[in-house]
Amino acid sequence: MPVDLNNERPLAWDSATLDADTKAMLDNLQPNILRAHVREHLSVLFVRFNDVAEGRAFLRWVATTKMKSARKHMQEVRDFAAGRHRGTPYVGIGISKAGYRDLGHSVEDVREFGDPVFRDGMKRRVAEVDDPPVEEWDRAFQREIHAVILIGDAEAEPVERLREEILGELPDSARLLGEERGQGMRNPAGDGIEHFGYVDGRSQPLFLKDEVDREPKEHWDPAFPLSNVLVPDPFAPNPVRHHGSYLVFRKLEQNVRAFKEIERDLADTLGLAGVDRERAGAMLVGRFKDGTPLTLKPKPGGGPVANDFTFDGDDGSKCPFAGHVRKTNPRSFGREVLMARRGQTYGERADEPWDDSPPENRPSGEVGLLFMAFNSSLLDQFEFTQQSWANNPGFEVEATGHDPVIGQGERDIKVAFPKAWGKPELSGPQAQVAQTVTMKGGEYFFAPSLAYLRNL
Numbered sequence: 341m342p343v344d345l346n347n348e349r350p351l352a353w354d355s356a357t358l359d360a361d362t363k364a365m366l367d368n369l370q371p372n373i374l375r376a377h378v379r380e381h382l383s384v385l386f387v388r389f390n391d392v393a394e395g396r397a398f399l400r401w402v403a404t405t406k407m408k409s410a411r412k413h414m415q416e417v418r419d420f421a422a423g424r425h426r427g428t429p430y431v432g433i434g435i436s437k438a439g440y441r442d443l444g445h446s447v448e449d450v451r452e453f454g455d456p457v458f459r460d461g462m463k464r465r466v467a468e469v470d471d472p473p474v475e476e477w478d479r480a481f482q483r484e485i486h487a488v489i490l491i492g493d494a495e496a497e498p499v500e501r502l503r504e505e506i507l508g509e510l511p512d513s514a515r516l517l518g519e520e521r522g523q524g525m526r527n528p529a530g531d532g533i534e535h536f537g538y539v540d541g542r543s544q545p546l547f548l549k550d551e552v553d554r555e556p557k558e559h560w561d562p563a564f565p566l567s568n569v570l571v572p573d574p575f576a577p578n579p580v581r582h583h584g585s586y587l588v589f590r591k592l593e594q595n596v597r598a599f600k601e602i603e604r605d606l607a608d609t610l611g612l613a614g615v616d617r618e619r620a621g622a623m624l625v626g627r628f629k630d631g632t633p634l635t636l637k638p639k640p641g642g643g644p645v646a647n648d649f650t651f652d653g654d655d656g657s658k659c660p661f662a663g664h665v666r667k668t669n670p671r672s673f674g675r676e677v678l679m680a681r682r683g684q685t686y687g688e689r690a691d692e693p694w695d696d697s698p699p700e701n702r703p704s705g706e707v708g709l710l711f712m713a714f715n716s717s718l719l720d721q722f723e724f725t726q727q728s729w730a731n732n733p734g735f736e737v738e739a740t741g742h743d744p745v746i747g748q749g750e751r752d753i754k755v756a757f758p759k760a761w762g763k764p765e766l767s768g769p770q771a772q773v774a775q776t777v778t779m780k781g782g783e784y785f786f787a788p789s790l791a792y793l794r795n796l
């Protein structure tokens with residue numbers, strides 16, 4: 341029986357009754373798609389091949405000697421939780437449409453990818469998502485990237501070792517065009533945070549029964565069908581069993597100093613004092629720094645980071661419609677748009693991102709997010725989120741503004757903020773907050789099945 345990607349019931353990957361096609365799917369799927377792989381230390385290598393046979397041989401070697409399957413990863417997570425040994429590092433591969441051409445697939449072949457946006461590549465989609473012109477991207481991303489190799493682990497040493505080994509095997513005909521290094525950051529509570537200091541990565545579509553079972557789900561159902569992230573791999577030996585996922589990569593630089601000034605100025609404008617000042621930034625993100633959803637509480641604090649909520653009954657007086665998490669997941673609709681986010685922060689800084697040190701002490705560049713997400717349709721998920729939600733000041737409710745965190749394009753309309761949490765009185769109309777996240781380049785990739793890579 342072909343794998344039913346639309347099954348609404350989360351996947352019991354370890355069930356004794358799992359059918360043969362689903363087992364084969366998990367044995368041939370890359371890790372980090374259905375379940376996030378630990379990647380506190382991360383190296384992202386961007387490669388160009390230039391020789392069909394050598395490019396194929398290299399990817400085959402990486403796949404057969406360095407990569408594990410999604411199922412192996414799930415077993416490793418279980419073993420580790422049971423107090424047995426640590427898992428092995430993550431190695432993932434994504435291939436761009438130019439990469440498929442360079443590996444010997446014809447133009448007609450590449451049309452088998454259903455996603456038109458993947459077939460275009462990110463450089464040709466600048467206008468649609470209001471990205472900066474390609475000439476302004478970091479040099480490596482201006483070039484034609486064929487593949488991305490992701491190497492991640494909880495420790496630095498295995499990443500360094502694997503990186504050396506993999507680069508050592510890169511054929512002379514190939515080029516390493518660039519590399520990005522990711523490095524996880526945590527707050528004192530141990531939660532992963534991004535550079536503005538907010539807990540990140542909490543809300544995810546979950547696909548596996550053991551992950552879904554651990555979540556409270558009175559208001560928000562975190563379980564999603566595989567169809568949110570998986571598609572049959574068109575070039576694999578058996579696309580009924582062999583699946584892949586579209587991977588969007590974007591280097592997003594964060595001007596932390598400017599964002600902290602904006603938080604401070606907004607708190608001043610609204611006359612917020614003491615702990616209430618925290619609400620300024622929370623109105624931009626939709627959560628407080630500690631992850632507390634603004635639609636649930638007027639102040640931060642109170643236990644583990646909640647995700648069992650919707651915005652039903654919140655007319656924008658608690659969490660503004662433009663708040664980043666409300667824009668990118670309105671919750672009462674658009675479930676098919678949600679992607680599996682697998683990004684990592686980059687860049688080193690001397691200050692502590694979560695404390696209340698003044699803006700002057702914050703970095704104004706060179707730090708940010710290596711945004712990565714798995715999609716079954718880049719057009720209907722990543723691009724839709726960026727274009728129709730984040731960049732659209734009239735989404736859901738007219739004139740509520742761009743996504744203050746990731747919105748791109750002219751922020752020409754004025755907006756108003758609730759003066760007190762849950763109260764109707766609004767501030768006077770004011771200019772939208774300035775853009776503090778700048779896209780520095782990226783590409784669209786397909787993360788093929790291991791069956792494809794091993795057969796190259």
Ligand code: HEM
Binds near residue numbers: 534593625664669
């Ligand atoms: C530097 C850039 C970005 C920053 C600082 C950022 C920050 C955050 C934070 C703090 C959260 C809350 C944590 C959570 O709910 O898991 C979040 C959630 C989220 N972000 Fe971003 N983000 C960035 C880029 C993006 C981009 C480019 C997209 C998609 C186009 C995106 C989509 C989402 C989604 C879908 C959620 C989860 C919303 C939910 O399910 O409630 N983010 N982000």
